[in-house]
Amino acid sequence: MKVAVFGAGSWGTGLASVFAANGHETVLWARNPKIAAEIRHVHTNQRYLPGASLPAALDSTDSMDAAAAGAGLVVVCVPSSSIGAVIHDIALRVPRGALIAHAVKGFDRATRQRVSEVIAREVPDAESRLCVIAGPSHAEEVVAQMPTTIVCAAYCRQTAEAVQDALMNQYMRVYTNPDVVGAELGGTLKNIIALAVGVADGLGFGDNAKAALITRGLTEISRLGVRMGASLLTFAGLSGIGDVFVTCTSRHSRNFRTGRLIGQGKRLEEALAEVGMAVEGVPTTQTTVELAREYNVEMPITEKLAGILFEHMDPAKAVRELMSRARNHEIEEIAVSDIAPAWKIDF
Numbered sequence: 001m002k003v004a005v006f007g008a009g010s011w012g013t014g015l016a017s018v019f020a021a022n023g024h025e026t027v028l029w030a031r032n033p034k035i036a037a038e039i040r041h042v043h044t045n046q047r048y049l050p051g052a053s054l055p056a057a058l059d060s061t062d063s064m065d066a067a068a069a070g071a072g073l074v075v076v077c078v079p080s081s082s083i084g085a086v087i088h089d090i091a092l093r094v095p096r097g098a099l100i101a102h103a104v105k106g107f108d109r110a111t112r113q114r115v116s117e118v119i120a121r122e123v124p125d126a127e128s129r130l131c132v133i134a135g136p137s138h139a140e141e142v143v144a145q146m147p148t149t150i151v152c153a154a155y156c157r158q159t160a161e162a163v164q165d166a167l168m169n170q171y172m173r174v175y176t177n178p179d180v181v182g183a184e185l186g187g188t189l190k191n192i193i194a195l196a197v198g199v200a201d202g203l204g205f206g207d208n209a210k211a212a213l214i215t216r217g218l219t220e221i222s223r224l225g226v227r228m229g230a231s232l233l234t235f236a237g238l239s240g241i242g243d244v245f246v247t248c249t250s251r252h253s254r255n256f257r258t259g260r261l262i263g264q265g266k267r268l269e270e271a272l273a274e275v276g277m278a279v280e281g282v283p284t285t286q287t288t289v290e291l292a293r294e295y296n297v298e299m300p301i302t303e304k305l306a307g308i309l310f311e312h313m314d315p316a317k318a319v320r321e322l323m324s325r326a327r328n329h330e331i332e333e334i335a336v337s338d339i340a341p342a343w344k345i346d347f
């Protein structure tokens with residue numbers, strides 16, 4: 001099967017490397033012709049994955065037409081901030097009947113839609129061919145062929161299994177899940193927690209504070225996620241706790257590093273410039289505050305983080321206010337149907 005991956009940043013390059021290593025004809029589309037040429041001829045992508053050697057079989061081009069022609073699987077992997085700008089051009093080129101996966105961890109800022117919704121809007125009858133690739137997976141470790149587990153979520157079991165088969169190998173173990181909404185929301189909302197944990201680290205707080213933010217942050221993710229149609233069980237899986245763990249503990253995490261710089265006193269713009277790659281948690285925090293209001297869900301950590309990021313709120317004051325909220329129960333009442341909604345499609 002030919003695989004076309006759109007977006008030659010760290011994760012697009014990481015995923016394309018796995019497809020190529022597994023023997024699939026793989027073409028990585030890079031907007032920047034110099035990066036396409038470097039990947040094609042030198043087998044490196046120094047801007048986004050410095051020091052990594054990429055499979056010699058991995059091809060790259062700056063032509064969308066050449067990348068998409070004849071592909072059986074199209075993978076979208078640009079940052080969410082660019083999805084609105086590129087999706088129409090990609091959608092026009094998706095070959096008839098091809099599977100369409102995306103690995104984007106963010107919302108479309110303009111519409112607040114999940115990326116699979118944006119794709120479904122642009123590609124007619126895409127639902128059964130759509131797949132979300134999520135889970136704890138830093139590109140730096142994937143290109144170094146270190147053991148990694150991810151999840152392919154799709155409405156249609158054959159679609160999930162086709163992408164699973166294309167990615168599985170000795171260092172990449174892939175699970176399937178019918179919960180498209182939950183996989184997308186888990187991967188997207190975990191970046192808020194990573195930023196918050198980074199801020200706590202930057203302020204000099206310890207492991208207790210991080211554990212509190214991770215646990216209560218997951219409660220916030222689950223509350224909003226269930227309201228938006230996700231299964232609670234998905235948040236206990238790879239795209240939930242798995243991704244929260246990796247993003248809050250890894251030196252590779254862009255969101256954690258950005259939060260830590262802010263906790264240390266840097267302004268948001270300075271922190272983003274220093275990290276120099278997509279920091280999805282920033283636009284996601286803005287969108288999530290709006291979604292929390294729309295769905296009438298309480299998300300105090302997310303709201304305080306938005307205050308720190310966008311309203312110059314003093315991080316130490318935000319922590320004091322979180323700690324002095326009214327007393328509360330830990331466990332909320334949930335309906336059994338929220339734990340695992342009955343899957344309607346053919347899983």
Ligand SMILES: NC(=O)C1=CN([C@@H]2O[C@H](COP(=O)(O)OP(=O)(O)OC[C@H]3O[C@@H](n4cnc5c(N)ncnc54)[C@H](O)[C@@H]3O)[C@@H](O)[C@H]2O)C=CC1
Nearest residue numbers: 008009010011012031078079082104105137138139277278
């Ligand atoms: N880096 C990682 O390890 C992982 C990243 N992700 C997700 O993958 C998505 C992509 O992130 P990264 O690869 O990390 O970002 P990155 O910052 O490494 O690279 C972004 C890439 O997108 C390209 N790009 C930006 N705007 C574009 C546009 N308008 N048209 C075409 N290309 C454009 C850039 O040129 C660059 O190649 C994000 O949603 C991220 O959350 C998911 C799992 C792991």
Ligand SMILES: O=C(CO)COP(=O)(O)O
Nearest residue numbers: 135136137247253254255
């Ligand atoms: O989603 C990711 C890893 O699964 C990458 O995001 P971070 O770099 O912020 O951790």
